[in-house]
Amino acid sequence: MTPFTSDLDRVSEQLFALRTNGGEEYCGAVIQDAMKHLKWNTRDDVYKSIVIAGNEPFTQGPISYREAISEATRQGQSVASR
Numbered sequence: 001m002t003p004f005t006s007d008l009d010r011v012s013e014q015l016f017a018l019r020t021n022g023g024e025e026y027c028g029a030v031i032q033d034a035m036k037h038l039k040w041n042t043r044d045d046v047y048k049s050i051v052i053a054g055n056e057p058f059t060q061g062p063i064s065y066r067e068a069i070s071e072a073t074r075q076g077q078s079v080a081s082r
Helices: 008-017 027-037 065-074
Strands: 049-052 078-081
Touching (some): 065 078
Parallel strands (some): 049 078
8 A cells, every 4th residue: 555654644544544345354465475575674673564454364365374474573574463
């Protein structure tokens, strides 16, 4: 929805503008894609986090969310769900 930014008001604005129609949420795939395709800052003093907001179980989809979170953690990111 928005590139990496320190403008948390913009991030909040984008998140609250989202509308869903229910359905499946593939959290493992989202985490894995974020790790592979986003340009993460490599500095150790930068907080890196993936936040997933949804109302469906993390267990949906073909990619294990546990494995995706473990890989993200090994690479220095934290993962939170809401």
